[in-house]
Amino acid sequence: MTQDPLVSFEGVAKRFGTYTAVQKMDLDIRQGEFLALMGSSGCGKTTTLRMLAGLEAPSEGIIRLSGKPINDLPSWSRDTPMVWQSLALFPFLSVIENVEFALKMRGMGRAERRARAEQWLDRMQIAEFADRNISQLSGGQRQRVALARSLVVEPQILLLDEPLSALDAALKVRMQSVLKQLQRETGITFVYVTHSQSEAFSMADRVVIMSRGRIEQIGTPQEIYRTPRTRFVADFLGSSNIFPGTLQADAQGRAAIATDSGTFLLDGQHGAAGQAASLTVLDTRMQVHEQRPAPGVNAVEARMIGEEFTGATATLYFETPRGQEIRVQKSHEDLADLSVAMGRSFHLSWSPADSHLVHE
Numbered sequence: 001m002t003q004d005p006l007v008s009f010e011g012v013a014k015r016f017g018t019y020t021a022v023q024k025m026d027l028d029i030r031q032g033e034f035l036a037l038m039g040s041s042g043c044g045k046t047t048t049l050r051m052l053a054g055l056e057a058p059s060e061g062i063i064r065l066s067g068k069p070i071n072d073l074p075s076w077s078r079d080t081p082m083v084w085q086s087l088a089l090f091p092f093l094s095v096i097e098n099v100e101f102a103l104k105m106r107g108m109g110r111a112e113r114r115a116r117a118e119q120w121l122d123r124m125q126i127a128e129f130a131d132r133n134i135s136q137l138s139g140g141q142r143q144r145v146a147l148a149r150s151l152v153v154e155p156q157i158l159l160l161d162e163p164l165s166a167l168d169a170a171l172k173v174r175m176q177s178v179l180k181q182l183q184r185e186t187g188i189t190f191v192y193v194t195h196s197q198s199e200a201f202s203m204a205d206r207v208v209i210m211s212r213g214r215i216e217q218i219g220t221p222q223e224i225y226r227t228p229r230t231r232f233v234a235d236f237l238g239s240s241n242i243f244p245g246t247l248q249a250d251a252q253g254r255a256a257i258a259t260d261s262g263t264f265l266l267d268g269q270h271g272a273a274g275q276a277a278s279l280t281v282l283d284t285r286m287q288v289h290e291q292r293p294a295p296g297v298n299a300v301e302a303r304m305i306g307e308e309f310t311g312a313t314a315t316l317y318f319e320t321p322r323g324q325e326i327r328v329q330k331s332h333e334d335l336a337d338l339s340v341a342m343g344r345s346f347h348l349s350w351s352p353a354d355s356h357l358v359h360e
C-alpha cells in the first residue's frame, strides 16, 4: 500500500431533488488499501460508491482516478467494477461464461479469455463448478463467482456494496478472510460498503464512518475504536460508556469533567472550563470492585442490573443512582474473584488515562 491517493473526492456532493444524500465531501482513497465505508441506513454510503462507479453523477465537486477527473467518464469505461449483495450474475450463462463475460465485451479472443477465467476460478477454488449453472451453486460459491467475474479484468479498484449481507454467520466470517487475503495478494484497492462494524473492523485498513451524508471520522479500526472523534461515532460503535458533562478543573486545578454521575479526572488539558463535552470510556477499560477503590482513579457506585455471556467474555450492566447505565466487559477469569449478583452494588473504576473526551 502506498500513501498516494488513487481516488480523490474533492468537494463532492449529491442531491436528489431538494434532498442532500451526500454533503460536500473530501476523501482520498489510497492505492492498494482496503477502505470500508460504514454508517447506518441512509447515511449516503451507497450513493458515494455509485458516484465512484459512474452510476450517479455528482451534483457538485470533482472525482479523480489517478489524478484525472472522471466525472464525465461513463460507467462502462471506468476501471471500477462493482460487486453487489444481489451479485447480479447472469442466470442463463454457466459459471465460466459469467467470469469470461467482461473479457468478451473487451474483445479478448476466446482461448485467452478462457485461460484467464480458468485461472480465476482456480484462484477462487471454484474450478470444479466451471460448467454448472449459477442456480446450482451455494451462496458462498456464487459470491466467489461474482468476485472472479469482477477481478478477471484486473481492475485498479473494486467496489463492493454489502456483498456478504445475504450469507449466514459462519459463511460470512469465512468470506471475510477470503476477501481480505484476496485484497492483500492482488494489491487491488477495495472500497467496501457495510453497516456491519465487525465486517469493517476485521477487514479494512481504514474505516470511514458516515452519518447523514457527512464523514464523521476516518481512521484505522484501532484509532476509531480507541479514540472516537465525535459523540455520534462513540454512540454508533456502542463500545464506550458515555457521560455527558461540562469541563472544569478539580480542587487541585487538574482537568476534570462534571457529569450527572460525578466529577471525573481527565488526563491532560482538553478545553476551557465551562465547555460542554462527553467523557467516553471503553467498556473493556472499566474495573469492578466490591470495595471503594483508592483515590487517584475515577469511580462511581452502581447497582448490577444484567449480565450477558458471549464466548470468552461477559458483559455486565450496571445502573448509577442517577439512572445512567454503565456497561463493563470482562473475561471470566477477571470476574472469578467477584461475587457478582443481580441488584448488588459495586464500585466501577477507570484510570484518567482511559478517559477520552468527545465534543458534540
Ligand SMILES: Nc1ncnc2c1ncn2[C@@H]1O[C@H](COP(=O)(O)OP(=O)(O)OP(=O)(O)O)[C@@H](O)[C@H]1O
Binding pocket: 016, 019, 020, 021, 039, 040, 041, 042, 043, 044, 045, 046, 047, 048, 195
Ligand atoms: N435515486 C434516488 N432518489 C432519491 N433519493 C435517493 C436516491 N438514492 C438514494 N436516495 C436517498 O439518499 C439517501 C442515501 O442513500 P444511500 O443508498 O446512499 O444510503 P446508504 O447509506 O447506502 O443506506 P443503506 O445502508 O440503507 O443502503 C437515502 O435517504 C436515500 O433514500
